[in-house]
Amino acid sequence: MFWEEHFLESSKPIISLRGVSKSFAHVIALRSVDLDVYAGEIHAVMGENGAGKSTLVKILSGVHRRSSGSMEVRGREVDFASPKEAERDGIAIIHQELNLIPSLSVSENIFLGREPLKAGLFIDYAEIEKRSAEILAKFGIDIDARADVETLRVGEQQLVEIARALSLNADVLVLDEPTSALSEAEAQRLAGFVRVLASQGVAILYISHRMSEVFALADKITVLRDGNFIATRRSSEVSQRDVIRMMVGRELKPQESKNSVSNNPVVLSVKNIGLQKPNSRGRMHNVVDGVSFDVHAGEIFGIGGLLGSGRTEVLELIFGASRGKSSGSISRSGASFNVRSLTPRASVANGIAFLTEDRKGSGLLMHTDIRSNAVLPSLPWLAPTGWISRLRENAVTNRMIKSMRVRCQGPEQQIEELSGGNQQKIVLGKWLETKPRVVLLDEPTRGIDVGAKEEIYDLLKQLAATGVAIVMVSSELPELLALSDRILVMCEGRATGIVESDDFSEERIMELATPSGARLEGVAA
Structure with a gap:
C-alpha cells in the first residue's frame, strides 16, 4: 500500500486543497474550497444536495478538472485528467451512484x-x-x-x-455516501472496517448524510453550503445541531406527534403474497413468503428489515413489477387483483405509484431533460389522442419544479447535470402528478441531505393528511420510526411482526429483523 511507503507526519496532509473552484458554463458548483486530509484521519464532508460535495469528489478522482485553485497530494501539486491518474496516485473513490x-x-x-x-x-x-x-x-x-x-x-x-x-x-479512500443502500448491520460492518483502515494510516474522506454515522466515525467535519466552504471542526467540538445549522442556515423543525389513522378506511389490503426465485444453484426459494397487511387512508406504513429480507420485493409485488413465481392477492378500494396478473400499467391506472430504490437505473431517463422525465407517468392523461401538447408539458413540469423545490435552470436542463437529491425530487414529483391514492416508496431519501430530507418528510406528511396511503421501505431506522404510523418488520422473506407506534424502538425493530431474534408473531393488520 502507498501508506506503507509514505506514512507522513501528522503535520503534513496527504491531500491539500487551496481555493479550489469549479464552474460549469455559468453555474458555479464549487467556490474557493480549502481542505486538508491527513493520514490516519477520518474526515467527513457534509452539506445539502447541491452544496458541492459530489463536485469535490469528482475533482479528487479526476472526473472533473478544477477551474482554479491548487491541489497537492503528498506535497506535490497535481491536476488529474482521468480517474486512472488518481488511482495511480493512491486515491480510490466509491461514488454515490454505482459505476459497475x-x-x-x-x-x-x-x-x-x-x-x-x-x-x-x-x-x-x-x-x-x-x-x-x-x-x-x-x-x-x-x-x-x-x-x-x-x-x-x-x-x-x-x-x-x-x-x-x-x-x-490506496492510502486515500474517498467514500461518497457508501452506506446509502446498506442495512444498519452492513453499515456497522463497514464502519468497523473504515476504523481499521484509519488505524493503519489510510486517509479517509467520508461523505454521508447520516448524522449519527458521521459523529460516530469522523475525527473532523467540513461543511459546504451552496458550493462554499463554511467551516472545518473537530467532531468532538460541535453538536449535530451545530452542523445542521451550518449546512442549511436554519433550524430544523422537530418531528410532530403522530395522529391515529386506525379508524380510517382500508385503501390497500395485501393478502398472503409470495415470490419464488431460483437461487445460485437453480433451486427455487421463497424471497417473500406469505406476507399480509392492511394500509389505511392517510397512513404511513413502514416496512423494515435487513438487506435481503424481501422488503423491496413486497413493493414490487404490489405494483406488478416482480420477476419470478408470484402468488397472493391485493385489494385496492374494494377491487381485488391476483398478483400474478398485475402489471405496472394497471397499477398506475388504479391509483398506485412506485418510487424505486434505484433512481439512476429504473427511476429516471438519465440522458434526457427534466421535462421528459416529469411528464412520463402522466402521458396517458396528457396525450389521450397520441398528440402531446408542449404547453401542457411545460405547465406540468414547472408546477412540479416549484412544488418539489427542485434546484435547476429550467425544464430543458439535463437530468444527469442535477445533484442526486434534485434527481430524487423529480422521481417523486413525477409520480405525484398522477394523483395516486397509494404511494409505494423504496428508500425515498437515499442519498438525500438533511435539508432535502426535511422537505420530503413534510411532503409525505402532507400527502398522508389528504388521505393518501403511503407504504415506505427504508434502511434508516430513525427515519422509519419518525415517519411511520406502524412498521411491518421482515426477516428472510417473512413478516415477523407489525409494531405499533407506542412500541417503537430501534431495539424492537432489530430484534424482529435479525434471524437470531425474529419470531413469528400475529401479523394480521
Whole structure:
C-alpha cells in the first residue's frame, strides 16, 4: 500500500486543497474550497444536495478538472485528467451512484482494467475469481464472485463497489455516501472496517448524510453550503445541531406527534403474497413468503428489515413489477387483483405509484431533460389522442419544479447535470402528478441531505393528511420510526411482526429483523 511507503507526519496532509473552484458554463458548483486530509484521519464532508460535495469528489478522482485553485497530494501539486491518474496516485473513490457494468461478473468488475493475464495475452479468469473471492472473504462480504452484477440488489452492488476500491490498496479512500443502500448491520460492518483502515494510516474522506454515522466515525467535519466552504471542526467540538445549522442556515423543525389513522378506511389490503426465485444453484426459494397487511387512508406504513429480507420485493409485488413465481392477492378500494396478473400499467391506472430504490437505473431517463422525465407517468392523461401538447408539458413540469423545490435552470436542463437529491425530487414529483391514492416508496431519501430530507418528510406528511396511503421501505431506522404510523418488520422473506407506534424502538425493530431474534408473531393488520 502507498501508506506503507509514505506514512507522513501528522503535520503534513496527504491531500491539500487551496481555493479550489469549479464552474460549469455559468453555474458555479464549487467556490474557493480549502481542505486538508491527513493520514490516519477520518474526515467527513457534509452539506445539502447541491452544496458541492459530489463536485469535490469528482475533482479528487479526476472526473472533473478544477477551474482554479491548487491541489497537492503528498506535497506535490497535481491536476488529474482521468480517474486512472488518481488511482495511480493512491486515491480510490466509491461514488454515490454505482459505476459497475451490470453484464459482467462481480470478479470482472472488481478487477476491471487491472485484469491478470496468461502469457501476457489472455485474461486469467480463474485468477480473477480466486483473488476476488479472497477480497470478498477478507472483508466479510457474502457475495459470490462469479455472480453477474445485474442479478444483485442495489445494496449488494454497493458492497462490490467497496470491494473494488479496497482492492486498489490506496492510502486515500474517498467514500461518497457508501452506506446509502446498506442495512444498519452492513453499515456497522463497514464502519468497523473504515476504523481499521484509519488505524493503519489510510486517509479517509467520508461523505454521508447520516448524522449519527458521521459523529460516530469522523475525527473532523467540513461543511459546504451552496458550493462554499463554511467551516472545518473537530467532531468532538460541535453538536449535530451545530452542523445542521451550518449546512442549511436554519433550524430544523422537530418531528410532530403522530395522529391515529386506525379508524380510517382500508385503501390497500395485501393478502398472503409470495415470490419464488431460483437461487445460485437453480433451486427455487421463497424471497417473500406469505406476507399480509392492511394500509389505511392517510397512513404511513413502514416496512423494515435487513438487506435481503424481501422488503423491496413486497413493493414490487404490489405494483406488478416482480420477476419470478408470484402468488397472493391485493385489494385496492374494494377491487381485488391476483398478483400474478398485475402489471405496472394497471397499477398506475388504479391509483398506485412506485418510487424505486434505484433512481439512476429504473427511476429516471438519465440522458434526457427534466421535462421528459416529469411528464412520463402522466402521458396517458396528457396525450389521450397520441398528440402531446408542449404547453401542457411545460405547465406540468414547472408546477412540479416549484412544488418539489427542485434546484435547476429550467425544464430543458439535463437530468444527469442535477445533484442526486434534485434527481430524487423529480422521481417523486413525477409520480405525484398522477394523483395516486397509494404511494409505494423504496428508500425515498437515499442519498438525500438533511435539508432535502426535511422537505420530503413534510411532503409525505402532507400527502398522508389528504388521505393518501403511503407504504415506505427504508434502511434508516430513525427515519422509519419518525415517519411511520406502524412498521411491518421482515426477516428472510417473512413478516415477523407489525409494531405499533407506542412500541417503537430501534431495539424492537432489530430484534424482529435479525434471524437470531425474529419470531413469528400475529401479523394480521
